[in-house]
Amino acid sequence: MINWLMEQSILISLVSAFMLIFHKPLLKQLGAHHIYSLWLAIPLMLLGSLVLQLLPSLLAESKLETFEHYRVLASMAVKKSGTLLSTPLLVGLWLSGIAIMALLLLLQRRYLNQLLKKSKPYSKTQADKLPILQSPDITSPMLTGVLKPIIVVPDDFHKLSASQQEAVLEHERYHHDRGDIITNLLAYALLTMFWFNPLCWLAYRRFRDDQELACDAQITSSMNTNDKIAYSHALLAYSQHANIGMLHTHYGNKNILKERIMQMKKQHGKSTLTIIAMTLGLSFASLMLNQQVLAGDHQSSSNEQAEKSTKSQKQDIHPLTRVEPKYPKAAVEAKQNGFVQLKFDISTKGKVSNIKVVKSSPTGVFDKSAVKALKQWVYKKSKKGAKGAKVQLDFVIDEPATNVERIKVTAK
Structure with a gap:
């Protein structure tokens, strides 16, 4: 198990490093929708690795020897170091990290439950396909809830213009339509499995930021210049809130505020075939690298x-x-x-x-x-x-x- 984790951690590091280093030119050329879809390469690569592990007979070339x-x-270097960690100790440390990550998830679930109990219906909007609550304890709109999704807005949400309010709410609705809450949970599950890899933490944050960029691209694709300016002002109003949660989206984020505003000036189309081709291409390349690692496992x-x-x-x-x-x-x-x-x-x-x-x-x-x-x-x-x-x-x-x-x- 530890050997497999380390092998996959190396491969994930390579894919993550590629995405992080070349993120800016890729975003410029491909657009937010496509760059966000490229993150699918990591779970697809891990799935391919499991298939290779479970079906080793498909890779066997010959069966001639008895042994x-x-x-x-x-x-x-072994003779110079007597402090190498044993396998049981490594497994114990890994499981301890998983337990801490699970505890953090439970604590956030508890926080959100208390938040929703104190929230009140937002009266400024008409009937919506998703319930809209207002809470004094948050500073940025967000979507939360896996089984019962709810949009929660801050107390000062009414200060935005009607068009700005609708654009922000549409942003959160798109999160729901795309299933981003479940996607974020799956991403957090992968992060939990590879918590010991610092590149995974950087990749997770970049993935969540790309998620917001893709939502912005979707909402502003049909806006005129004035509407985009108004939408930028809404982003600016909530830019001081950058809390990335596992169980909710984060509309406001000062760390990528400039990137989000600049990206609205460069609209890219969204092609399903292009997304599938790019994702499968990167996944196939990762899988081939994975197979090389497995092939060299026995040296x-x-x-x-x-x-x-x-x-x-x-x-x-x-x-x-x-x-x-x-x-x-x-x-x-x-x-x-x-x-x-x-x-x-x-x-x-x-x-x-x-x-x-x-x-x-x-x-x-x-x-x-x-x-x-x-x-x-x-x-x-x-x-x-x-x-x-x-x-x-x-x-x-x-x-x-x-x-x-x-x-x-x-x-x-």
Whole structure:
């Protein structure tokens, strides 16, 4: 699980960095609607990664060998550092972060419930498809509510002109029509999963800002110059409120006020086909990069990959979680390479048991570390499980250079 998270975190970082670095020219050329849709590439990339994880048999090239080989590398820095975090500790830290993020979500839900209880119907408007409440505790209009969406406006909302009020309300209605509250929850769920990655936080804020830009582009697309100026004044009136909430939209935002006003001068059309093509293009590129990461996960050449196979794979039972063995410190200091061949059973629930060392070299050097790691592997659930599955863990100090030809020689 930790390995998968780190792999996906790297890929998300690459996509996020691309979107953040090239955001300004992309926004200028593509427009707010298209740039906002490009953020779909991240969840699509993660979905593709899960498909690759769940269907590894589709990527298998050959099934010739009895043992499946996994390479265990040891960096020379290992012997200098004895403070590497263990897998259980990393999992504990990750789950603690998720718990904190969930708590923040619950606290905001509680705050919004109290806010709505104190709010009163806004009497200046006629019947609307969404309820409109007025609250003295907010300084900017917003949309909240997943099952029962409600627009909430501040006390001074009546000071805006009728046209400005209607434009602001239409802005919030468009949030509802597009399903932005649910979208924001999904984005927050991804942020919760990768809370440890600072680029994810920057990408989440940029995504929410792009959401507002896309709404502005939609509402002002049919406005004349005077109406756009009036709309800009409404933005300015609420520009001091920049609270990005997980369960509500944020109309006012002083951080991107200039960007929103400037963007209204450069209207771009919205093409559904263009949005689909760009999103799928970026997602496909990310997926190919993801596949390269998965292909290199075992640090083996293409010839070695073609020879991988195990009895469990023939039964479509493959490992979902692999814990890499710790390279023994003494072996690192002695610069020892070696391998351990293991035979084991897999229960119907995917648990590993009855582990036996078939062969190892040097004898006894890597056995304990290999057995300890294999006990923590989790395989795909199956109806019958597997008996006598086999795996070989190759312990290698340093990988040879990529320009050095490697030929595997076996003796029968």
